[in-house]
């Protein structure tokens with residue numbers, strides 16, 4: 247099977263403390279995976295490995311044909327163009343409009359045709375179910391859910407093959423969180439692989455998918471079928 251992520255014998259050590267060890271898993275192209283685990287269990291560290299924000303102490307990290315554990319600093323932008331990263335706190339540029347936030351990433355990643363950029367902004371807003379007029383708003387004029395939709399639009403600028411989402415609904419109320427989960431589902435159904443760290447176990451009931459559980463430095467790999475059989479995940 248075609249794998250978008252391959253992790254082999256990965257170990258992460260911070261200041262002498264082993265955070266992750268003997269980590270092995272693959273993500274197939276098109277798969278949706280949850281990353282679960284208590285606070286401090288290593289979820290963010292595991293995700294950071296995937297976009298070269300953290301290098302493993304040992305082991306192999308391959309993402310979309312990039313050998314990330316050996317990636318030269320100058321090649322990191324190429325990896326990051328093929329993945330989209332989404333955080334809990336949105337991380338939008340607060341002094342720029344929604345449109346400027348999207349254009350900023352486009353220009354930084356080599357876009358230059360103004361008409362194509364304008365069209366892409368409209369296409370992205372439609373994709374994340376935001377009205378076109380949203381583009382003139384400043385982030386502080388938007389609700390948390392709307393800001394997260396803009397952050398998702400920004401992550402989709404270069405049609406990534408993989409979305410890496412670290413607790414994307416952590417700051418949102420349950421109803422808005424469900425709507426954001428539905429959006430991730432739609433994005434996944436259009437072919438993009440997704441790995442999402444979350445504390446919201448209820449997501450597994452509404453959208454059962456494979457789950458990796460971080461605990462004690464290791465990973466428990468629960469297949470989609472096992473999740474569907476409503477295994478006890480705690």
Ligand SMILES: Nc1ncnc2c1ncn2[C@@H]1O[C@H](COP(=O)(O)OP(=O)(O)OP(=O)(O)O)[C@@H](O)[C@H]1O
Nearest residue numbers: 260261265283284285286287288289290291292460
């Ligand atoms: N840069 C760092 N230097 C030292 N220790 C770190 C660093 N980053 C993370 N850690 C430690 O590594 C462990 C795992 O942290 P990580 O943020 O990956 O966990 P997490 O599962 O994402 O937690 P949360 O659910 O709270 O986001 C924690 O004990 C944390 O204190």
